[in-house]
Amino acid sequence: MRVPEVRLVGPGGEQVGIVRIEDALRLARESDLDLVEVAPMARPPVAKLMDYGKFKYENAQKERNSRRNQGNIDLKEMKLRPKIDDHDYDTKKGHVVRFLKAGDKVKITIMFRGREQSRPQLGLDLLKKLADDVQEFGFVESNPKQEGRNMLMVLAPHKKKSEARADVAAERDKRAANRTADANADAQHQADRRAQAAQEAKPKKKKGPADNMDPDIDL
16 A cells, blocks of 8 residues: 555554554564555545454455345346236235235336327325335335336345245244144044043943942941
């Protein structure tokens, strides 16, 4: 670094202050660390004492994870008409919720026909209603915009794909556990009913003469 001084940050993130570059390099040698410029556009530049090899490795890991997450996100599409009826709207909204819960983005397309093109407010109102109805699961990433005869909006999920998959797996495991518990409870109920029926089916013992005698009488 060809600068007279830097704003130095310690290995633990502590602020050392503005020091001469010679002093910063000396501190790096004494700590057996590297002096890495982390904000070259600042005045003075910001440098940090760190293990540069570890720093490069962690950055590479972050970039790989970022690319992996981006590659896992699918862009689904849902098409609606401006004058969609309530039943169709609820059906399509359910699909949008399912996509968002799975961690996917959704492009909403409002298709205008004929005279509908002169009433873009219909599309805006419908997109706003949909965004409000699914706000628990996603948010508006790209605001409505007109493209030819269509109006587009993109919704993005609140949760990452990995988090969404974990939630789906947890919900699946929960349902399986509930089904197992219900089956066990039903089996126990059936067993109790069979035991009760068997008990009721046993013949009752008839009383004989000896049963009717007074136990206090001395024979």
